[in-house]
Amino acid sequence: MTTELSDRDLSEFDAGGDHQDELFDVLSNPRRRFVLDNLLTVEMPVPVETLATELVEWEASLTDLDRRGGERDAVEISLVHNHLPKMADSEFVEYDAEDRTVTLGDRTDELRAHLRPTVPGGE
DSSP: OOOOOOHHHHHHHTSSHHHHHHHHHHHTSHHHHHHHHHHTTSOSOEEHHHHHHHHHHHHHHHHTOOOOSHHHHHHHHHIIIIIHHHHHHTTSEEEETTTTEEEEOTTHHHHHHHSOOOOTTOO
């Protein structure tokens, strides 16, 4: 048995629309979530090199592997060519490719509602 959705049903289903799809697409990647969560808790702008180093350390803590050597360069390349431009296009961050720095963008309030709150002294 198949059910066809009417136009009314589709509009009710698409409550968040493209705007919400974009938010969840950005948040779907753990590296992007880490960068955004990090930016919410530090003084800005943040150098890309610092983000890459902290991201490698975070990933290493999850896997108990020492990935600080060449892996940091690979993570930085991934940030510069993939993650930061995607987040900048969505206006979650402002990425200055010339200065190689990152700051939070205009949609910070949307992020706070979806990222894990950071509690001092807690998890």
